[in-house]
Amino acid sequence: MKKQIFALALLSLPLIVMAKDSGYGNTEWGMTPNQVIAAQKGKAHLIPPQKYKDQWGKASIEDVNIGSGLFTVTFIFDASDKLVQTNVASKEKKNExxxxxxxxxxxQLLTQKYGKPQFVSNEKVTWKTDATTIELNKMIISGIMAQTLVRYIPNKTVISDTSNL
Incomplete structure (x- = not known):
């Protein structure tokens, strides 16, 4: 009997691990800024709060090398200091x-990691995992600004944002 319970526990372990509300990197949705910093194993640091609509960027990782570009990762929290979004923004802001x-x-990299996207246009590509929606955006205003942004958002936020549509 003990062997059967142990075998059942071992078989259930992958499901428990996959059931986490995973965000960007080692983070999970709902973490506090200090938990995010701990989860990122010293790569992230606290920053002066930056306003994002009704949320706040409070932790960051500078100079993340992805592909051939440099990016800044900003962890965004709600009013109760719970992680609700992660932005990965290119440091390049001019060159189209x-x-x-x-x-x-x-x-290409996100498709390799998450599979076929659910939505594709010339300026936006979207993937969806069990817990997270990943949006890749290209923003170009010719001669003024150009930037690439990846947003990681909990699926429950996306569902809430579209509930009245």
């Missing part, structure tokens, strides 16, 4: 050619 290359490269 570089931003186009970054967008194409990230599209």
């Amino acid at each position: 050619g570089i931003v186009n290359d970054q967008f194409n490269n990230l599209n």
Whole structure:
């Protein structure tokens, strides 16, 4: 009997691990800024709060090398200091050619990691996992700005945001 219970526990372990509300990297949705920093194993640090609509960027990782580009990761929290979004923004903010290359490269890398996207356009690609929606965006205003952004958002937020549509 003990062997059967042990075998059942071992078989259930992958399901328990997969059931986490995983966000970007080693984070989980609902973590506090200090938990995010601990989960990122010293790569992230606290930053002065930056306003994002009704949320706050409070932790960051600078100079993350992805593909051939440098990015800044910003962890965004709600009013109760719970992780609700992660932005991965290119440090490139002007060169349209570089931003186009970054967008194409990230599209390829994210497709390798998450599989076929659920939505594709010239400026936006979206993937969905059990807990997270990943949006790759390319923003270009010719001669003014150009940037690539990846947003990691909990699925429950996306469902809430679209509930009245």
